[in-house]
């Protein structure tokens with residue numbers, strides 16, 4: 127997995143609550159059997175004016191000029207600023223894959239849906255939960271200031287603003303460790319293979335019908 | 339010492355060990371697999387040269403993008419017209435063969451939506467931990483199992499290790515007291531709950547549904563309720579085991595054999611919260627207050643009772659909510675204060691893992707029997723949840739009732755619930771749908787979904803707009 131240590135980048139404000147995973151990546155793109163290539167269809171229905179099809183060349187599609195990703199000032203942005211309950215809906219990991227493929231490394235919101243939140247960490251993406259008031263003020267600062275950047279430092283758990291002020295954020299230590307080191311969860315779990323086997327033996331004694 | 343909740347019991351019985359970092363390793367008894375969220379997981383196994391920890395602890399079926407027309411289905415996989423879908427279904431077949439996983443293939447008579455066929459086969463059992471790369475895995479909690487959706491990386495993780503690294507959720511109890519009124523169903527109950535607590539109301543919790551109204555529901559009704567726990571933000575919903583649960587499991591193909599049945603039943607009977615269990619949050623509702631529900635917006639919390647009007651964003655308490663409501667109404671092409679009954683319908687979809695079991699089809703058939711679908715309806719489809727549900731319905735003559743009324747009778751699959759196959763809404767079309775999500779574009783680009791119960795969808799099909807099914811004669 128890709129490591130996340132520090133990220134400095136342009137902030138893209140997506141001012142919409144309850145952004146669901148269908149909105150992040152519509153279902154027609156889920157037919158792919160690969161993990162990559164979803165970035166061009168990130169937020170497809172909001173970003174383009176026509177209906178997107180898998181394997182289509184997106185460069186000639188009509189774009190929605192009002193949508194934030196289509197505004198030149200946010201080009202190359204890597205930090206997504208969002209509203210509450212971001213990533214609700216389906217469990218599709220294609221949502222973090224699409225964000226990551228587009229170039230987003232960090233998402234800041236007052237709250238996230240559980241499964242999406244969890245999926246981010248499997249893909250080197252850092253979702254940060256901040257108090258609603260702080261998120262509000264970040265929106266207020268981002269929108270009028272072209273080129274507004276933040277610098278996220280995972281080791282220190284800080285977000286540095288251009289004016290030098292710092293916002294602290296919380297993250298659970300297991301997740302922090304695996305992002306910082308880009309660890310592979312499966313190998314980590316397999317270090318406990320003997321414990322799993324022992325558990326399985328005990329569980330089989332207790333619930334033999336589950337093992338027939 | 340305080341007692342334990344059902345969730346505490348399920349968690350503790352599957353705890354392999356607590357890890358140093360605050361997470362725990364939880365053993366997973368069963369994984370369901372479908373074609374959309376698994377290809378990358380199998381690919382991951384191959385790349386790392388890993389094999390499944392216990393292949394027999396998995397069960398697969400293609401459901402999300404299979405076609406539902408009889409002509410396409412007559413030829414199995416080869417009949418799938420969409421080449422991209424065909425590749426995905428074929429990949430599932432090939433992966434299951436390669437890794438020794440039991441699959442109910444597209445032409446198996448037991449094929450269907452994964453969350454319908456799992457319980458139907460007796461594969462889902464009380465006391466299990468169950469996962470699937472699909473958020474509606476919460477459905478299986480209706481049988482007293484701890485079941486939730488996961489992403490593809492975790493699908494691979496469970497395949498390789500039979501475990502998940504997790505942190506424990508908090509406990510919420512939603513207690514629905516009293517008795518539901520006539521014509522009010524499990525679907526209305528759960529929509530009313532989501533309307534009350536909101537789509538993020540259950541985030542971070544496992545929700546146990548209890549109270550007399552839940553006890554009175556059939557297992558199928560409980561599945562409808564737990565299915566939509568995820569729409570309330572909770573990863574898992576559960577209902578305690580009772581006589582109905584035990585009855586439901588008797589004689590199913592994968593239920594414990596006769597020698598082990600008594601032992602299993604004794605263990606299952608312990609699966610309820612203790613009287614003095616501690617819940618972090620308790621929410622109570624009175625069943626009698628719940629009317630048939632219709633969603634009017636683009637989030638499952640945007641629901642109203644059939645007797646009410648579409649809410650007015652101007653009346654909302656804060657700017658954020660006002661903005662959301664305005665956005666939703668603009669997308670839906672609806673005006674504030676319009677009576678819900680005046681919303682006109684273009685299409686009807688009866689199906690999905692929320693409402694495609696035999697009871698759902700019976701309820702819909704009872705409403706349309708002797709009636710005709712309104713002229714203004716472009717298409718009304720009934721998609722049974724599984725091949726066995728379909729066979730049962732045919733045996734009861736429900737298919738005839740539907741087709742005589744002018745509804746189409748289809749082959750099992752997810753169909754227009756997420757519209758990955760050809761079953762889709764056109765732009766700006768309003769659909770009375772028994773599914774679970776009304777997000778923008780969910781049922782087709784620009785489509786407008788209204789979530790309702792099967793009986794309400796059927797009544798709307800006949801009337802061409804929403805009507806109160808309690809007045810139906």
Ligand code: SF4
Nearest residue numbers: 474690691752755756
């Ligand atoms: S029926 Fe709908 S909600 Fe259920 S598994 Fe299929 S797509 Fe998901």
